Amino acid sequence: MSTDKQLLKKFKVVVVGNGMVGHHFVEEMAKNTDYDITVLSAESRLAYDRVHLSEYFGGKTAEDLAMTTPEHYEELGVNFKTNAKVTSIDKVAKCVTTEKGETYHYDKLVLATGSYPFVPPIPGKDQDHCLVYRTIDDLEDIAASAKVSKVGVVIGGGLLGLEAANAIKQLGLQTHVVEFAPQLMGVQIDGGGGRLLRQKIEDLGVQVHTSKATSVIEKGNTSRYKLCFSDDTELETDLILFSAGIRPYDNLAREFDLDLGERGGIVVNNQCQTSDENIYAIGECALWNNFIFGLVAPGYAMAKVAAKHISGEEGEFTGADMSTKLKLMGVEVGSIGDAHGKTEGSLTYTYENQPEGVYKKIVVSSDKKALLGAVLIGDTSEYDTLLQYMLNAIELPESPEGLILPMAADKPTLGVDALPDTATICSCHNVTKGDIIASIDAGATTVGEVKSCTKAGSGCGGCAALVKSVADNEFEKRGVEVKKDICEHFAYSRSEIFDIVSVEKIKTFDELLESHGRGLGCEICKPLAGSVLASVWNDYILKKPHLSLQDTNDTYLGNMQKDGTYSVVPRIAGGEITPDKLIVLGEVAKKYNLYTKITGGARVDLFGARVEQLPPIWKELVDAGFETGHAYGKSLRTVKSCVGSTWCRYGVQDSMSMAIDLEHRYKGLRAPHKIKFGVSGCTRECAEAQGKDIGIIATENGWNLFVGGNGGMKPRHGDLFATDLDDDTLVKYVDRILMFYVQTGDRLQRTSTWMDNLEGGLAYLQDVIMNDSLGINAVLETQMKAIVGTYQCEWKTTLEDPEALKRFQPFVNSDKADSNIQFVTEREQIRPARGAEKIDVTFIDATEIVAEEA
């Protein structure tokens, strides 16, 4: 069948370069199956996401970044060749030839060759460890070089240079940025913004050197190299990364006689055609209206126009907006339109808050009616609104400065309703508000579906928040219920189930299933219901009706390990433990031959207990005064603390007592996910409180409270919620925040993602908790009080209940132990035997083993 199709294909389209834009063109062109498309890529891999290249250092692999696969291209019927650099074009015979001598005929040729990093002609630039930042291969080279380097310098303080600096800093190098101009990011932001950005970046430990021209790279004294500057100063470094701008890959056009711009770039018209009507150029190699667009969004727009023009449809490229919003080393930076105020007669308003590190500027037309540009550093919350004012030429309010002033009483916010349907929401994929509405008309019922239909948000990701609010606003208008079903058995979200359980006073899963669900339930809705029932009623979780709802970890009150054994983690509040209790832990571990380790949560974990050993082990621990540590529960784990003012010469509050009080207050509280606290005795932050769900840091006057910190897969620093709180207010706020999270959080949503998804974010949460804007604080506090008042150690209760203990018997009809659980010794302790190490044994009597160990 494919051969038939091949014959029918009238036109051969050859694409040179498979970068982001070349790939976008292929996807657009392949929609029309009449064309025979061939892609020739100089790189060894097909297109990948260059915009998110830096995430390669954050653990993303080449596969994660890939935008397509050979299989996908095959499905589309697209021919492709990698490692196929095109070296010549024959415009008359209409064919191109690659380095390897393969020739391809075309009817239409598309050049999507992108650009390459410019390396200034500094003597010494061609040595090892002098690198650039553009491709996955470059990043591999940088990582390899960083392994044998201590100091790194980025030459160039533009947007990409700062991103590169962040990358080498994360690789552990002492990092410098050298910039020729007097300020950082001179293209996007103004002098004032540049100053503040520099300060913020230096605060993060990256040294910035501006107004420096490198004259030569020499052998270093203390490091591998030495940069010598024209002002006779020097800088020693091991690794040099050039990020001094990009240059279009226009060599093909140069050699084969297509029109070029004065300073390079392949000249194209509004249809993206070059001076040869059969040859198009798109993306970063193309020069339109004497301008090269160094961003993906304009490139995608060109790709679309070229694909349309080749298929005989109408379409024109008319320029693109270059506004950007990004986070550089944690510093928010936004640049919109005419950031430098170059338009004649334009006026500017500036707001600067040095202590908070915030700088905002807007540029308006001489009649103060239109927004022309803006610079935002340190806080880009107004970016979306400002961008929409500019893009849609919306008339400014009477006092435009209100748009950027923090305290403005009635801050003119631009509701998404006010946007015209033509407003561009996602510039990467040119998706308008109208397109989003159309996708909802066509049946999209969730923000996720809107995104996958329209592609909005799948480029740089900067528009995600706006896409969500436009879509949600539209759903709301239509009275569409936003689908958040937890699983096939319940058509409700976690917070709806929470409300149902509390309002209808439902006490068991069976009641809930009968009244609101279907089927038998599953491993998603059962633990969820178990957790909600525990949050609301705080029953003993192994009580008959709840028993079958718990994950194995909750059922056996321990974490199951890979071989089916469990770990034992007693609570050691705040990490404080007496020598006597430490001895008990040691003795118990020894007696039952358990692997012993200090955990990342600053307590002790004993591994390798078989189910039947759990009750005797816990009996000994409970008798010695230990309680369960809930290491298995979606509940409070640890409150990590430093010694604080009691011992430490810098401590300003008694962090230890606070930590222990808090740990005992919230232990056992069931939540959407686990909760961790940290309490530090001063700003040195030895307890790493900012990386915890609830972080508390002592000040001279009390406590600063942080919310939403997270380690784990996606680390996040907590947001500063309130400062200088006294003990009582601190506890009151934490009570309310936790209970509000317990009620509204999604299944398995840590406080970090909860905060990120909370509409209105930190400010909203502050309003709810501190100003009682929802009028629910009294209820939240009562609920928390009830839970604090009904705490029981689950292990203690279990040990007293013969019915519950039956669950820990290995077999209903035998006392033998599971012969598949076997250990070997490593560093004087046990570890699970691996496949080949296991020996075939017959079953032995479990009672014998316990006796032997005793």
Place this chain on the structure above:
Amino acid sequence: MTLSTKATTDKTWKTICGTTDLVKDSGISALIANSAGEDEQVAIFHIPNSEEKIFAVGNYDPIGEANVLYRGLVGCIDDEPVVSSPLYKQHYSLKTGRCLQEEKTIAVYDIRIENEQVQLFY
């Protein structure tokens, strides 16, 4: 595990435990000697709201490679009664033993309740 070569006629209904040993909507495990004389672990689930009410499958999780299935959560997926492995959460059909996510199958046993006794056919 070697397959039994003996004729199936050797199999009989044997009592494993009493119904009071069952845990509603949850599992227990039993140790049996198969017809080749080897020990075999069986996971027994009691689901009163299902058509069959009681199910028996192998206790060994071939993916997690541990004897843990009786400790998994039970429920249904598209009306098929299943147990979800407590290790990596794959679902196994309690009727056919088929894994819904990967190409694996676990043993299924005939099981019944007679005079408040739980009996397995092996």
